[in-house]
Amino acid sequence: MEIQGLRRRPRRLMLVPCAMQGHINPMIQLGTILHSKGCFSSITVAHTQLNSPSDHTSSHPYFIFQPLLSSDDSSLSSGTDFIDQLSNLNSNCEAPLQELLIQIVKNLEQHEDLPCVIYDPLMYYVKSVADHLKLPSIMFRTSCVTNMLSWYVCPRIKKQGYTPFRDFKSLELVPGLDPLRFKDLPILPSIFENLDAYLQLVTSVQNIGTSSAIIFNSMDCLEQSSLARLQQECQIPIFAIGPMHKLAPEATSISLHEEDRSCITWLDKQATNSVIYVSLGSIASVNEKEIAEMAWGLANSNQPFLWVIRPGLVCGSESKDPLFLPDDFKQTVGERGCIVKWAPQKQVLAHKAVGGFWSHCGWNSTVESISVGVPVICKPFFGDQQINTRYISHVWRVGIELENDFEREDVERAIRRLMVENEGEEMRQRAADLKLKTEFCIQKGSSSYNSLNDLVELIKSV
Numbered sequence: 001m002e003i004q005g006l007r008r009r010p011r012r013l014m015l016v017p018c019a020m021q022g023h024i025n026p027m028i029q030l031g032t033i034l035h036s037k038g039c040f041s042s043i044t045v046a047h048t049q050l051n052s053p054s055d056h057t058s059s060h061p062y063f064i065f066q067p068l069l070s071s072d073d074s075s076l077s078s079g080t081d082f083i084d085q086l087s088n089l090n091s092n093c094e095a096p097l098q099e100l101l102i103q104i105v106k107n108l109e110q111h112e113d114l115p116c117v118i119y120d121p122l123m124y125y126v127k128s129v130a131d132h133l134k135l136p137s138i139m140f141r142t143s144c145v146t147n148m149l150s151w152y153v154c155p156r157i158k159k160q161g162y163t164p165f166r167d168f169k170s171l172e173l174v175p176g177l178d179p180l181r182f183k184d185l186p187i188l189p190s191i192f193e194n195l196d197a198y199l200q201l202v203t204s205v206q207n208i209g210t211s212s213a214i215i216f217n218s219m220d221c222l223e224q225s226s227l228a229r230l231q232q233e234c235q236i237p238i239f240a241i242g243p244m245h246k247l248a249p250e251a252t253s254i255s256l257h258e259e260d261r262s263c264i265t266w267l268d269k270q271a272t273n274s275v276i277y278v279s280l281g282s283i284a285s286v287n288e289k290e291i292a293e294m295a296w297g298l299a300n301s302n303q304p305f306l307w308v309i310r311p312g313l314v315c316g317s318e319s320k321d322p323l324f325l326p327d328d329f330k331q332t333v334g335e336r337g338c339i340v341k342w343a344p345q346k347q348v349l350a351h352k353a354v355g356g357f358w359s360h361c362g363w364n365s366t367v368e369s370i371s372v373g374v375p376v377i378c379k380p381f382f383g384d385q386q387i388n389t390r391y392i393s394h395v396w397r398v399g400i401e402l403e404n405d406f407e408r409e410d411v412e413r414a415i416r417r418l419m420v421e422n423e424g425e426e427m428r429q430r431a432a433d434l435k436l437k438t439e440f441c442i443q444k445g446s447s448s449y450n451s452l453n454d455l456v457e458l459i460k461s462v
């Protein structure tokens with residue numbers, strides 16, 4: 001689409017991800033997609049904690065990796081003090097980013113436009129820096145559209161007198177967010193108490209300000225109605241251009257853990273659709289009792305399984321080998337189970353042997369499994385994961401929720417429902433249909449394809 005009268009000068013792009021796996025992957029995919037559109041003279045990734053940037057330069061030749069802080073100053077992990085950590089990280093990064101952007105602007109070639117900044121709203125300091133320097137900025141939210149919509153609806157619910165302790169385990173539908181129930185909201189009672197402060201801080205709802213647009217790794221075929229409603233709430237354009245890993249298949253992930261590719265050789269030996277792949281993402285953690293229940297549920301299900309036990313998955317296990325498990329468990333499962341510390345997930349999910357995914361339902365895992373037609377056992381932990389679970393199980397109907405605490409009988413039952421019974425076969429069929437719809441979204445003239453072209457035009461024009 002050519003828009004008459006727009007400037008067509010090269011421009012540098014600055015990407016500012018939040019240094020968590022589920023946030024870095026889609027940001028790198030977005031950078032790769034925009035690079036393929038050929039409108040940037042260079043792309044800089046201003047980052048905090050990554051593996052050594054030199055590790056990535058060879059696999060990402062279009063990107064310049066620019067650390068903002070030493071890794072000691074930039075740690076971010078899940079836990080009760082997450083908001084404090086985030087707030088420190090934001091204050092620590094502000095001056096280095098400002099300095100970097102000032103340098104870039106100073107060294108601009110005569111024919112170049114001012115750089116455009118695309119940032120993760122968890123890195124909310126970026127917007128104040130961009131505003132201060134009068135640079136165009138665009139927000140990239142790495143969770144689903146419905147999650148952001150819920151942050152618009154929550155203040156209204158609060159005004160209507162709902163109180164967190166009474167209502168937040170309730171199965172009652174949230175007015176205006178059907179089919180979400182109160183228990184699906186990504187909000188803790190403590191946050192609800194201080195909703196205004198929280199909204200101001202990290203949700204980006206009140207921080208849209210002078211941003212030029214919001215980007216999502218989502219699709220019309222998944223969230224058409226939430227997209228339309230969010231567009232009514234926001235004054236700026238919204239672009240849903242997913243599934244990004246399909247639009248940028250060559251974008252190798254920047255993995256914060258080393259991928260163990262031996263599991264692909266193990267998968268090659270398994271029957272079609274027989275394996276349940278188990279991964280709870282990069283942040284969620286379980287205790288020792290829960291991991292034992294997971295282990296025995298998997299063992300008793302009699303299905304082959306590929307299980308990611310990353311360092312830190314079991315609370316307090318960072319410093320010891322995470323692949324500890326009792327000997328009698330190992331003897332029971334033998335070759336039927338493959339356990340790794342980190343897997344090449346997209347390749348695993350696309351493998352013909354994988355017939356189901358037990359997931360925490362982070363948004364990336366959700367999009368990745370939907371786009372290859374693999375049905376899901378959902379065990380959400382926090383934030384948007386409960387919303388994704390509700391959509392997987394009740395809207396797209398390609399998965400089931402493991403509702404109770406971890407009990408081996410429930411785990412075994414859920415695996416058998418998904419992998420063996422007719423119910424699972426029906427979900428697999430619906431997942432195959434949804435996969436086709438996601439493929440259609442990126443075809444020429446379809447929603448994600450058009451949205452991407454519109455985004456490129458906007459970036460050229462702002």
Ligand code: UDX
Pocket residue numbers: 020021022023025142143144253279280281282283284308341342343344345346361362363364365366368382383384385
């Ligand atoms: C976080 C939040 O927890 C999630 O709720 C939010 O939607 C995104 O940010 P995370 O917990 O890491 O994400 O989950 P997810 O969004 O699923 O992202 C994990 C990424 O790591 C995926 O891209 C997945 O492919 C990758 N991964 C995971 C691997 O490559 N190998 C693994 O073994 C596990």
